[in-house]
Amino acid sequence: MGYFSSAVALLALATANGIQQEADTFWHEKKLIGPTMWGFSPDGLTIYAPDGNVLKEHRKKQLCKEFINRRGNVTNDCSFFSAASDGHRFVYAAAFNPFSKVEIFDIDTGDYVGYHETCSTPLDLDYHASRKEMWLRCASKTEDMPGEIDVFSSGAIGVEQSMTYLNATGRPYGRLVTHHSMQGHAYASVYDDNKVYEIDVSSKEITDAYEIPKAYGSYEIVYSVQNEHVYARTRACCTCAADGVGADAECESDKLVTVKTGPYASAIPQNGTCSSRTCEGTSSDPGVFEFDPVSKTFLGFHSIKEGSGFGADPISSPDGSCILLLPNDGGQYVRVLKPNKNGEVSSFATDINVAFEGGSPGKVEVEDVAFIKDDKRNFLVIPSKSSNEVALVDMNDNYRMIKIKVSEASESSGTSKRRVEWALGTDYVWVTGGGADEKYIIEVGENIDTAKVVKTITEVADGNMIFVNNYERLRSEESRNDLREELMAASAKASDSDSDSNPIGIAALIIACFSLVVGVALMVKQMEKNKPKTLLGDVENISVDGSLPSVK
Numbered sequence: 001m002g003y004f005s006s007a008v009a010l011l012a013l014a015t016a017n018g019i020q021q022e023a024d025t026f027w028h029e030k031k032l033i034g035p036t037m038w039g040f041s042p043d044g045l046t047i048y049a050p051d052g053n054v055l056k057e058h059r060k061k062q063l064c065k066e067f068i069n070r071r072g073n074v075t076n077d078c079s080f081f082s083a084a085s086d087g088h089r090f091v092y093a094a095a096f097n098p099f100s101k102v103e104i105f106d107i108d109t110g111d112y113v114g115y116h117e118t119c120s121t122p123l124d125l126d127y128h129a130s131r132k133e134m135w136l137r138c139a140s141k142t143e144d145m146p147g148e149i150d151v152f153s154s155g156a157i158g159v160e161q162s163m164t165y166l167n168a169t170g171r172p173y174g175r176l177v178t179h180h181s182m183q184g185h186a187y188a189s190v191y192d193d194n195k196v197y198e199i200d201v202s203s204k205e206i207t208d209a210y211e212i213p214k215a216y217g218s219y220e221i222v223y224s225v226q227n228e229h230v231y232a233r234t235r236a237c238c239t240c241a242a243d244g245v246g247a248d249a250e251c252e253s254d255k256l257v258t259v260k261t262g263p264y265a266s267a268i269p270q271n272g273t274c275s276s277r278t279c280e281g282t283s284s285d286p287g288v289f290e291f292d293p294v295s296k297t298f299l300g301f302h303s304i305k306e307g308s309g310f311g312a313d314p315i316s317s318p319d320g321s322c323i324l325l326l327p328n329d330g331g332q333y334v335r336v337l338k339p340n341k342n343g344e345v346s347s348f349a350t351d352i353n354v355a356f357e358g359g360s361p362g363k364v365e366v367e368d369v370a371f372i373k374d375d376k377r378n379f380l381v382i383p384s385k386s387s388n389e390v391a392l393v394d395m396n397d398n399y400r401m402i403k404i405k406v407s408e409a410s411e412s413s414g415t416s417k418r419r420v421e422w423a424l425g426t427d428y429v430w431v432t433g434g435g436a437d438e439k440y441i442i443e444v445g446e447n448i449d450t451a452k453v454v455k456t457i458t459e460v461a462d463g464n465m466i467f468v469n470n471y472e473r474l475r476s477e478e479s480r481n482d483l484r485e486e487l488m489a490a491s492a493k494a495s496d497s498d499s500d501s502n503p504i505g506i507a508a509l510i511i512a513c514f515s516l517v518v519g520v521a522l523m524v525k526q527m528e529k530n531k532p533k534t535l536l537g538d539v540e541n542i543s544v545d546g547s548l549p550s551v552k
Contacts, residue, residue, distance in 0.1 A: 434462020
């Protein structure tokens with residue numbers, strides 16, 4: 001009996017050691033993929049190096065399950081609505097296949113981690129960096145998910161948190177914007193509700209709703225950290241006529257609506273519609289509103305170049321230094337706004353005459369842009385979806401523009417949306433060509449004149465793109481390098497001040513200082529490791545507002 005017990009104990013110990021060894025192997029042999037371009041498409045996920053080399057793939061059969069779509073057809077295509085990264089642990093993709101969920105991947109390896117089940121039709125992913133929370137905007141709630149805004153911690157995947165119910169229509173499509181400078185709030189738009197909703201990021205509850213002047217609703221919404229203002233596309237009602245004569249739009253309607261904007265505005269209900277597809281780009285489209293979350297006031301509306309059309313989608317540069325209006329003008333212009341100080345309405349900067357061919361009058365031709373900004377460059381990359389042209393603009397050279405073609409094909413390779421993404425910190429910009437199942441890599445040097453297509457990736461399905469890097473790891477490496485340089489500089493200074501100093505002693509001093517820093521770091525890490533743990537991690541790191549820690 002004793003022999004049997006000993007054998008069992010030895011077997012258990014061997015198994016435990018095997019598991020431990022496997023875990024150690026994973027961490028010690030973990031291969032980092034580094035800065036990468038992630039392509040989410042109906043065929044799954046492909047992870048590329050910035051120059052276009054494939055590093056990792058998640059095929060459709062691995063990532064997507066067969067299901068019956070809303071049209072009653074059997075499909076196993078992946079449906080990715082949005083993608084985002086938290087910059088330190090995971091990459092997220094909002095998907096529907098066969099139910100609404102967020103697919104989660106390891107940022108360092110590209111490995112599949114799991115999924116987070118969420119509300120219906122997840123549209124927007126917006127990471128709140130200071131809280132380490134992913135905020136998700138859905139089209140509607142479900143029986144199991146009682147809200148249209150879902151929030152979960154990057155440090156506690158699978159742990160449910162409070163959801164926000166907008167208490168609006170049955171399917172309140174809209175967008176969401178969060179930022180650490182918003183003083184504890186987030187803001188959401190609703191396409192058929194004329195209010196901007198303010199949400200407390202701690203309680204996840206709606207704290208207020210601000211009525212948009214003369215609006216039916218709002219949709220695309222962005223934020224500028226430069227002036228702490230919110231910009232959003234306004235939805236409006238418009239008049240209808242079968243031949244378009246004497247009305248905003250050529251449409252048929254037996255519904256009476258109140259038109260509040262444009263030449264047909266009247267307090268008397270008229271035959272018309274409030275459909276965004278019909279009224280966008282008509283003379284009743286008021287454009288983009290600017291809202292100040294600090295004073296809780298609407299500062300005004302921004303229109304596009306007079307005579308070119310009506311209405312636009314707003315886009316903010318990453319640093320908030322400019323706001324772009326992508327107009328319903330068929331591809332004639334892109335308007336640039338300059339944010340002023342908080343509380344002041346933004347100023348007109350310029351209209352970039354992109355003059356793309358093939359666009360439909362009254363429709364948005366440019367739906368995505370890329371900002372290239374570093375110590376030497378401040379460029380704007382603007383692709384056309386109805387042609388194969390891409391405009392490159394030098395923002396520091398009086399908005400000087402050139403155009404290049406991503407394809408010499410006579411037909412456009414664009415689809416309903418042509419996407420563009422800069423591989424941050426490199427010379428590469430990626431442009432999609434879903435109509436031809438292609439992707440194009442443009443190399444941009446120190447000036448726009450040398451820009452050229454250096455690679456075309458073929459036989460790749462259209463979808464979302466996102467550039468990914470572990471910025472937390474990058475900053476840690478930069479800090480270590482800075483420390484090393486400071487120690488070397490201090491050593492060199494000491495050597496210059498005392499020519500009789502012993503070089504061996506100086507070297508020993510450098511090594512000792514570096515060892516001290518490393519030793520302190522290891523000691524802190526060991527102390528953290530020895531602290532009592534709970535299922536949620538380090539008890540001392542759980543904030544008073546209930547947010548969860550980042551599990552390391």
